[in-house]
Amino acid sequence: MMVPDQTVAEVAPFRAKRAVPSSASSTVPDAQYWSAQMDAVSVQRDRASFMRIYDHFAPRLQRYLRNLGVPEPVADELVQEALLTLWRKAAMFDPGRASLGTWLYRVARNLYIDHVRKEPHWLPIQEGLDRLDQAESDRRVSQPESFFDQELLKQAIDRLPPVQAKLVRMCFLESKSHSEISRELDMPLGSVKSSLRRSFAKLQGSMRPAR
């Protein structure tokens, strides 16, 4: 077994400043911090940075998959698979486009749909969409400052009215369809949809205040 080496991650000198979480009061490291860890993983193949990512995200991905009804041993395997994907494809991570949490969320969701729900066409379609996005962002001017403030999104989620918060969580964290939510809460389908639309508009507003 290897003991994680805590010194290796600080090698990337010009990224070092960004590795310090910018908001000192926040206990959750921000996007720049994770971006620096990913840089160390992809360029130096740094295991210590990888394990920092693992320690934060693995239990969260595990909880996410368990919530979706995935049995524990399968969830454990999929978490390892997701993190191995990160190790292998670290160079493809584009911090200007999505946060690391978002990237891993996508990876775990895709593994869930492929392995657990056994929909064989989902994965190739998602890979195709990724390639289109990559081609698109190569065409656009790179915008390293396009990190949005994760803290604002977190606050916006916390500010959602109780019913909207519940619907958003049932959708994302339990993967329930509109009809399932409508049946379970005894709420008209149209209300489920309009409530989700309102939540989305609020949360989107927190990410893109300029729009």
Place this chain on the structure above:
Amino acid sequence: MKPNHHLDDATLISYSAGALPSALAVVASAHLERCTMCRDRLLDADQIGGMLMQQQRVDTPSEFARAAMLSLLHDEPTTAQVVLPVEVVEPRDPDCLPSALHPWFGNSMRALRWRRVAPGVQRILASDITGGDLMLLRIAPGSKLPLHSHRGNELTMILDGAYDDMLGHFGPGDVADLDGETLHQPVTSPGVPCICVAATDAPLKFSGWFARTLQPLFGF
């Protein structure tokens, strides 16, 4: 050509959550392939999912789990995997169906084997799809469909030709993302047939708007 009619926010959220019935997800994927704007909005939805995933309360991983992860890493090749260059996106062949439809209908529009179901209307049903119905429709130019509403959710994407209804003009790439509350009467444009892919989350075959719409007229 950029689409003018897009996926509903509620549909995008479900797509991101992996919660869209699979027939609807096929049509949503087909539109996403051709719509940068919806892909950007999907990313916003994914950011919300990513944040909700991170906000969950959890314990720190066990030493056992960490050791297992590190031993898996140990078996990985030490050099970073070569990242293949992004495939050049080919200029779109007008005969080529969106790739999300290939598993169900093949890739060539010309090679489709249509079945006539009513005067001026042809259809191909996708077989073996679970989670709703998926079909291609080919409607003769200048046809007026009866006024109808929808049961459940229905997602339609135009592949060729066009139609108009009170929601506007729908051309190639556009999606009509409708639920039970919408009453409409599409009229296909003159010139070429209107070819579209439609999905419904209604569980039974022949329960979609198409059959209900044409049933009283054509008696099938």
